[in-house]
Structures are given as structure tokens and as C-alpha cells.
């Protein structure tokens with residue numbers, strides 16, 4: 001996610017000339033000194049370089065993962081590169097990646113981005129680029145317990161189910177109107193809504209315009225990042241800091257509406273959904289096999305939900321395979337904090353480490369038919385048992401989420417969101433694409449690798465049309481959420497030593513849970529409107545006996561949850 005830098009120099013030629021000029025001056029004054037520290041070192045092999053700029057020209061391709069892949073296939077999987085006098089190590093094989101993450105994990109647990117207090121990407125408060133230490137550990141623990149750890153994910157299941165239902169109903173609406181959809185847009189809405197709701201209790205769509213503006217501004221800015229990163233250290237000596245103002249300004253406004261890393265996380269999952277669907281559309285046999293699997297596991301009248309995923313190994317394999325071929329963050333970027341010896345070579349302090357996951361995951365030496373989309377490869381049982389080291393090496397040939405202690409902590413959430421979104425699109429719709437095949441051309445956008453031609457297609461409803469997922473299962477997170485509010489309200493009363501009318505508090509709990517389940521809105525949020533809606537919903541409930549049954553059971557569940565949490569004891573304490 002934080003791994004790729006993209007250059008779009010079309011509008012930046014003046015800037016580049018200025019930078020080059022600064023560098024020539026810089027090199028003239030400082031390069032000699034730095035070169036002395038390289039002399040006498042046994043550095044890894046290095047491709048031919050140009051005077052002064054070193055290998056900069058090789059890194060300026062917009063599809064940097066591809067140019068690095070070409071470089072490694074010509075010169076080898078472990079290379080020393082230099083941009084002016086800034087050293088870099090390029091890794092493009094699973095075994096070397098494994099050895100680095102095994103022997104140097106702490107040493108490379110740093111992303112040495114330019115520090116610019118309060119900025120979107122580079123501020124010390126940005127978790128993904130925070131130095132490895134106390135702050136990073138604290139935030140990681142917080143994220144795990146509150147957001148993406150197994151228990152947190154279990155708690156927020158209802159939120160995701162709710163959003164997947166909306167995603168599905170929106171596609172049904174488009175299908176009915178025979179309108180085409182841009183998959184990346186729908187996927188982005190889904191992923192952003194899930195993440196915003198999990199982080200801030202607010203759907204992205206509630207603040208859409210503002211966030212969308214920021215997203216496009218960030219996109220433009222991120223294209224300039226390569227300059228900021230590569231030229232940072234030397235320019236700092238002249239007191240020059242690139243794009244500092246732009247970054248700080250965007251960051252400030254981001255803070256108003258959402259967590260800083262949200263955009264990047266959402267972008268990666270969105271791209272994973274888009275690439276997976278594109279591969280499925282181009283492989284009709286795989287689409288059929290996915291449908292067979294889904295139809296054999298899930299009753300035809302029920303919408304797929306994330307608890308079904310463990311029973312759908314082929315769907316999981318398809319998502320994994322799409323991530324192998326099209327890793328949204330193809331190059332993992334770290335920094336060696338200290339100099340070290342690696343495979344007999346010297347690695348200098350502050351050397352940038354580039355692990356080209358894209359090249360590793362298409363390496364013909366370790367993947368059969370590496371360029372082909374073959375989900376089956378992730379289903380094959382191992383033909384022999386591996387030693388512990390071999391198992392880890394085996395794992396490191398698959399790197400879409402990076403590795404080590406700074407590896408992506410959101411992989412479980414990503415598999416859940418991507419798996420269900422792809423599952424819904426396969427289970428419920430046939431798709432009409434433009435032309436015979438989807439173009440798989442790549443383009444770097446923002447910090448991720450995306451499709452050059454956004455996937456646009458028309459959904460056609462498959463029969464029978466499944467109902468949104470089981471109401472009770474779906475509503476579990478909502479109930480848990482309301483029980484928490486109920487509890488906090490009682491804690492508040494207890495602290496103030498105020499008495500409570502049990503019936504009133506219980507009524508609020510039940511009515512909020514039910515309104516949220518039925519209408520996606522808490523009763524207290526919009527009392528008057530919801531009161532009106534509730535009346536009309538009630539009228540149809542009388543007719544819909546089965547839905548009435550669900551509601552009655554949901555009400556019981558709310559109470560069950562309340563009692564599970566030990567509220568009966570709590571009442572007596574309050575008294």
C-alpha cells in the first residue's frame with residue numbers, strides 16, 4: 001500500500017530541471033565524501049549506471065514494478081542500485097525476501113519517508129510510516145483490539161453484512177434499470193463505507209462529496225511523491241522540502257473527515273475486487289466453477305455472507321490468485337536502519353529496501369504458468385511435508401500483503417470484504433461486458449496498481465433472486481452496538497448516581513436496534529422521521545408474517561446479548 005511510488009512528470013519538467021540542477025551542485029560538494037564510505041565495501045551486484053544520477057533513469061518508469069522486474073531478470077534477484085548517492089537494495093526472489101525478513105526483520109521495520117509533521121503520508125502520526133517503536137506498537141495494538149483483530153472483526157460483522165446488502169440492492173437496482181456499473185466505483189463505495197463505519201460509526205456516503213474531493217487531490221499529489229522520496233535527503237541539506245505545503249493542507253482536511261490511512265486501505269481492497277472480477281470475466285470456466293461452488297453451499301434464496309467464506313475454497317483461491325497476478329501494492333518499500341552483512345555483501349546504513357512482490361509472484365522458477373490465472377494452484381494439497389524453514393519460504397513466494405512485523409495487518413479484513421463482494425457479484429448476476437475480453441492493462445494510480453481501463457459492465461439478475469442475508473445473522477453487530485450504548489448510558493447514570501426507569505432504557509435499546517435493522521437508522525438519530533417510517537413498516541409487518549417472526553426473534557436476541565453481558569447484575573449495582 002505504502003509501497004509504490006509513481007512518477008508522472010508530464011507537468012513537472014521545470015521541477016525536474018531544478019532538481020537536477022540542485023543535484024549536480026549537491027553531488028559536486030557532497031558526493032565525494034559519501035563515496036568514501038562505499039569504497040572498500042563488498043556491495044551486491046549492480047547494473048550499469050549513469051554518472052551522477054546513478055540508476056535514477058531506471059526508476060522513473062510509471063510502471064516501476066515492471067521495469068524493476070526487467071532489471072532483475074537481466075541482472076539477478078539481489079541488486080545494488082544508487083539514485084545519486086542514495087543506496088538501494090532490490091530484491092526479486094522469494095528465497096532472498098525470506099532471508100531478509102528472517103534475519104533483518106527489525107532492521108528493516110522502518111519506512112524512511114520524508115518527515116513532515118502532520119502531513120498525510122509522512123507525518124509521524126501516520127501509522128504506516130511511523131518509525132518502528134513505542135508509538136507504532138501502541139497503534140498496532142489499538143488497531144488489532146478495536147478494528148482488525150479476530151474479535152474486533154467478529155464484533156463488526158453486522159456492519160459489513162449491512163453494507164454488502166446495500167451493495168447488492170444497488171446492483172439489483174442497476175440491473176432492473178439495465179444500467180451499466182463501473183465495478184471499481186461500486187467496490188470503492190462498499191469498502192469505504194465498511195471502513196468508515198468500522199472506524200467512525202459513520203458511513204462514507206454521509207460525507208461523500210468532501211472525501212471524494214480529497215481523494216482526487218491526493219491522487220494528483222501522490223504522483224509527485226517519487227520526487228519527494230528520492231530527492232528528500234539531499235534536498236534537505238539545502239533546506240528544500242518538496243510539496244510540504246500541499247501535503248500538510250490535504251492532511252489537515254483529511255483529519256476532519258477520516259483516519260489518515262483509510263484511503264490507502266480502501267484503494268487496495270477496491271483494486272483487488274476489480275482485478276478479481278476482470279480475471280473472472282475473462283475466464284468463463286472459472287466463473288462457472290465459482291457459481292457451482294456457491295450454489296452448492298448456499299441456498300438459492302439466501303445472499304452469500306462472510307461466514308460462508310470458509311466453505312468456499314475455490315472463491316478464496318480465485319481472490320488469492322488475482323492478488324498474486326495483480327498485487328495492488330506491488331513493491332514493498334523499507335529502509336535498513338543500520339548497516340549489516342547480507343549473503344556476504346555489505347549493506348550500508350539507511351539503504352532503501354525494495355522488495356518487488358510483483359516479480360516474486362510471477363517468478364517462473366517458483367510458479368508454474370506464472371502469467372496465467374489459475375485459482376486451482378491454491379487448492380493443490382502439498383505433495384510432501386516441508387521443513388519449518390521451507391514452509392516459511394513457501395509462504396514468502398506469496399507477498400501481496402508484504403511480510404514481517406510491518407506486513408499488512410488488514411489482510412483478514414481485506415479477504416472478508418473482497419471475498420463477499422466478489423461472491424455477491426458472482427452469485428446474483430450475469431454480467432455483460434463491453435467487447436469480448438476485459439483489457440488487463442495496468443496503470444499506477446495514487447499508491448496502488450490499478451486497471452488502465454476501469455471495468456464497466458451491465459449486471460443482469462440471475463434467477464432466483466436471493467434475499468438479503470439472514471436478518472438475524474446480519475443484525476448481530478447492530479445489536480452488539482446498541483447493547484454497548486445501552487451499557488455506557490447506564491454507566492453514565494451510575495457515575496452520576498441517577499436512577500433509571502428500566503422500561504424506558506429497555507425500550508430505547510430495543511427500538512434503536514430494530515430501527516437500525518429495518519431502516520439502517522437509529523431511532524434516536526431521526527426520531528420524528530423514523531416514528532413515521534416505523535408506523536408504515538409496522539403495517540407491512542402485519543402482512544409479512546415471516547419478517548414479523550424475524551423481528552420477534554431479533555428482540556429476544558437483543559435481550560440475550562444484554563444478559564450475556566451480565567446486565568442483570570449491573571442493574572442491581574445501579575440500584
Ligand code: HEM
Pocket residue numbers: 001002003127128129148261265266268269272327328329332333399400401402403404405406407408409410411413414418
Ligand atoms: C487487498 C487489500 C490489501 C493489500 C493488497 C494490502 C497490502 C499492503 C502491503 C503490501 C503493505 C506493506 C507491507 C510491508 O511493508 O511488508 C501494507 C501495509 C499496511 N496495510 Fe494493507 N493491504 C490491503 C488492505 C488493508 C486493509 C483493509 C487495512 C486496514 C483496515 C490495511 C492496513 C494496512 C496498514 C495499517 C499497513 C501498514 C503496516 C505497518 O506499517 O506496520 N491494509 N498493506
